[in-house]
Amino acid sequence: MRLDGFVAHYDLVIIGTGSGNSLLDPRFADKRVALVERGVFGGTCLNVGCIPTKMFVHAADLAAVPGHSARLGVDTTLDGVRWTDVRDRIFGRIDPIAAGGQQYRVQHPDNANVTVYAGNARFTGERTLEITPNDGSPAETITGDQVVLAAGGRAVVPEVEGIHEVDFHTSDTIMRIDELPRRLVILGSGFVAAEFAHVFSAFGVEVTVIARSGALLRAEDRDVSQRFTELAQQRWDVRLDRKALRVERHDGGIRLHLEGPGGAETADGDLLLVATGRTPNSDQLDVAAAGIAVAPSGHVVVDEFQRTSAEGVWALGDISSPFELKHVANHEARIVQHNLLHPQDLRAADHRFVPHAVFSSPQIAAVGITEQEAERRGIRWVAATQTFGGIAYGWAMEDETGFAKIIADPDTARILGAHIIGPQAPTLLQPIIQAMSFGLDAREMARGQYWIHPGMPEVVENALLNLF
Numbered sequence: 278m279r280l281d282g283f284v285a286h287y288d289l290v291i292i293g294t295g296s297g298n299s300l301l302d303p304r305f306a307d308k309r310v311a312l313v314e315r316g317v318f319g320g321t322c323l324n325v326g327c328i329p330t331k332m333f334v335h336a337a338d339l340a341a342v343p344g345h346s347a348r349l350g351v352d353t354t355l356d357g358v359r360w361t362d363v364r365d366r367i368f369g370r371i372d373p374i375a376a377g378g379q380q381y382r383v384q385h386p387d388n389a390n391v392t393v394y395a396g397n398a399r400f401t402g403e404r405t406l407e408i409t410p411n412d413g414s415p416a417e418t419i420t421g422d423q424v425v426l427a428a429g430g431r432a433v434v435p436e437v438e439g440i441h442e443v444d445f446h447t448s449d450t451i452m453r454i455d456e457l458p459r460r461l462v463i464l465g466s467g468f469v470a471a472e473f474a475h476v477f478s479a480f481g482v483e484v485t486v487i488a489r490s491g492a493l494l495r496a497e498d499r500d501v502s503q504r505f506t507e508l509a510q511q512r513w514d515v516r517l518d519r520k521a522l523r524v525e526r527h528d529g530g531i532r533l534h535l536e537g538p539g540g541a542e543t544a545d546g547d548l549l550l551v552a553t554g555r556t557p558n559s560d561q562l563d564v565a566a567a568g569i570a571v572a573p574s575g576h577v578v579v580d581e582f583q584r585t586s587a588e589g590v591w592a593l594g595d596i597s598s599p600f601e602l603k604h605v606a607n608h609e610a611r612i613v614q615h616n617l618l619h620p621q622d623l624r625a626a627d628h629r630f631v632p633h634a635v636f637s638s639p640q641i642a643a644v645g646i647t648e649q650e651a652e653r654r655g656i657r658w659v660a661a662t663q664t665f666g667g668i669a670y671g672w673a674m675e676d677e678t679g680f681a682k683i684i685a686d687p688d689t690a691r692i693l694g695a696h697i698i699g700p701q702a703p704t705l706l707q708p709i710i711q712a713m714s715f716g717l718d719a720r721e722m723a724r725g726q727y728w729i730h731p732g733m734p735e736v737v738e739n740a741l742l743n744l745f
């Protein structure tokens with residue numbers, strides 16, 4: 278039993294068990310640590326993000342095979358998609374990992390120094406947090422010499438009239454539904470929209486995508502975004518330049534009222550997926566009460582060492598990073614880990630060449646600047662493009678839509694950016710990330726090594742050769 282007014286003090290308090298959980302290793306064994314998690318242990322990527330989505334994408338890629346194999350002379354048919362089997366296989370593998378991770382921290386002797394709080398943390402003062410346990414027991418106050426904010430973000434729900442009166446989904450819930458809908462309306466046209474549109478359409482669902490702007494994935498290089506939009510229009514009902522005005526229940530599902538170039542219109546679906554971005558959880562943590570500065574976007578402000586504006590408070594991952602990507606959260610976790618252990622030898626995070634990939638169909642991967650950005654920032658550049666169809670493996674596949682574009686500095690030949698749309702795009706991008714990170718220039722990269730023939734990386738080799 279805790280006495281009234283009891284405050285538990287720790288050397289280190291970590292809020293969030295996504296990337297936050299990976300901070301702890303045997304080097305922290307002599308420290309008293311509190312680990313606070315209000316939701317499912319393991320955070321977004323494991324439970325509702327990268328991992329399950331890519332497991333669905335893999336299944337969707339298999340379901341999509343009959344759509345493109347016949348023109349190569351291989352007739353296949355899709356006999357069916359056992360949605361609940363797909364779903365249960367995925368979460369039957371993921372849920373035990375989350376449960377096992379929690380059990381390890383709570384019960385294993387390795388973690389004798391760690392106290393796990395299953396509850397919501399909120400700052401009430403400098404490095405002072407009130408924890409409201411999930412089980413309804415009384416709130417507790419804890420303090421820490423060091424505090425790490427790894428509390429991530431959450432899906433944003435836009436202010437569309439009636440949205441809270443219908444049963445809409447976000448990426449948190451759509452993967453656990455009990456049956457496939459006949460029709461799915463997706464509001465938004467970014468990462469989540471592109472990946473789920475592919476998954477559900479490959480599984481036979483009629484998908485409508487509602488975009489505010491004139492293209493899908495418009496943060497990508499303009500040619501990539503345009504190509505993706507053209508291809509999407511062949512598979513899905515894509516509505517561009519639409520404003521969502523109102524949503525209502527209709528015919529057992531939903532009806533979205535839109536305003537577009539052609540005036541008023543509606544989009545009907547059995548389910549609505551809201552995919553309009555994410556916001557950091559800094560507000561719910563009440564970081565202002567601890568004197569922690571926040572940017573207008575809601576991201577906690579950090580310096581190059583991942584320190585916040587408050588003494589002894591660090592932040593990493595989606596709560597402070599506008600990239601909102603797991604590899605960035607992982608990198609920042611390693612930096613915070615080092616800096617906690619070596620306060621006299623702080624390391625800076627490296628955000629120079631942060632890549633991303635969209636696991637839709639086709640796949641997209643990019644790193645560095647776009648031509649549009651180079652123009653905006655007054656950077657001199659040269660760009661070259663290579664189609665997949667123009668190299669042996671892509672030609673063999675009869676790929677007619679994929680390409681790789683590489684942007685370089687005309688004087689130094691340093692690579693400034695790369696944008697790939699087509700099969701295996703994330704894998705093909707990796708050597709370019711490596712070249713940028715280690716300062717290998719485009720000429721050297723193209724000519725100073727062998728490229729396996731006829732391997733798909735020849736698309737990168739030829740884009741590089743086309744540059745100079």
Ligand SMILES: Cc1cc2nc3c(=O)[nH]c(=O)nc-3n(C[C@H](O)[C@H](O)[C@H](O)COP(=O)(O)OP(=O)(O)OC[C@H]3O[C@@H](n4cnc5c(N)ncnc54)[C@H](O)[C@@H]3O)c2cc1C
Nearest residue numbers: 293295296315316320321322326398429594595601602603
């Ligand atoms: C559908 C989807 C697909 C994605 N796919 C990819 C991908 O393919 N590749 C990629 O790089 N990134 C992907 N991401 C992004 C990636 O998941 C995130 O960047 C990453 O998980 C962020 O990690 P984090 O540790 O910062 O936060 P999280 O993993 O979100 O962890 C934060 C934890 O803090 C807890 N928490 C929050 N507030 C409190 C509080 N007040 N008290 C106690 N606990 C709290 C939360 O419950 C959560 O468990 C995807 C995201 C989504 C939504």
Ligand SMILES: NC(=O)c1ccc[n+]([C@@H]2O[C@H](COP(=O)([O-])OP(=O)(O)OC[C@H]3O[C@@H](n4cnc5c(N)ncnc54)[C@H](O)[C@@H]3O)[C@@H](O)[C@H]2O)c1
Nearest residue numbers: 435465466467468469470489552553554555600601634635
């Ligand atoms: N493969 C990956 O790495 C991956 C996959 C999924 C998600 N994620 C991460 O999760 C984050 C969230 O993904 P997301 O797709 O929700 O966000 P996003 O920022 O990629 O896209 C949001 C979309 O919603 C639109 N939008 C915003 N407000 C709107 C409104 N009021 N009405 C209509 N449309 C509106 C935007 O124009 C944009 O198209 C991303 O930032 C990404 O970093 C990454």
